[in-house]
């Protein structure tokens with residue numbers, strides 16, 4: 001059920017409720033805990049434990065073998081995604097900041113995933129075209145510079161198999177989705193491209209998560 005307040009956007013979550021559901025459904029083992037604790041000087045902007053767990057479950061549901069992530073940070077979501085892959089599966093994760101990529105590499109190795117995840121250092125706009133030779137992909141997860149979501153969405157829709165998933169975090173754009181700005185326009189274009197090419201939803205996570213199944 002939903003009531004008037006929750007339909008209008010209010011949430012019943014509190015820090016205590018979030019802590020309880022994360023511990024119950026998405027507990028951290030040592031590898032996830034290590035990737036969730038970012039070192040000094042690195043922003044703590046990874047997805048939350050429940051969002052990470054959802055990525056893991058989505059990968060399992062589609063038996064994903066080839067996945068691309070844009071925006072690795074230090075590998076927290078990459079660990080969730082890689083753990084959800086089919087046994088022969090592979091994840092290519094793109095990260096602009098060399099220091100983030102270096103720490104991600106260490107975290108993925110500590111998780112025993114170094115042979116299944118390639119962290120590619122550079123800008124998504126430059127690296128994605130080099131990955132097209134590996135297409136079609138089963139899923140593309142977008143969690144990097146918001147002003148490029150229109151580009152990333154178009155690339156994903158071109159390089160996914162029918163039935164593959166395009167997933168985009170921060171789909172509410174920190175509350176600025178409807179604003180007249182470059183990143184507002186890019187994010188709205190992303191929503192509209194996904195809606196036109198997929199059966200899709202914007203899941204009301206804290207900052208919105210677009211999930212589309214390519215037709």
Ligand SMILES: C[S@@+](CC[C@H](N)C(=O)[O-])C[C@H]1O[C@@H](n2cnc3c(N)ncnc32)[C@H](O)[C@@H]1O
Pocket residue numbers: 045046047070071072073074075076077078094095096097100122123124125143144145148
């Ligand atoms: C929100 S964080 C990613 C969090 C990660 N997906 C997780 O949940 O663990 C965004 C990352 O994208 C990277 N980034 C920013 N602009 C980028 C670009 N143009 N290409 C690739 N990565 C970029 C940032 O350096 C940052 O590490």
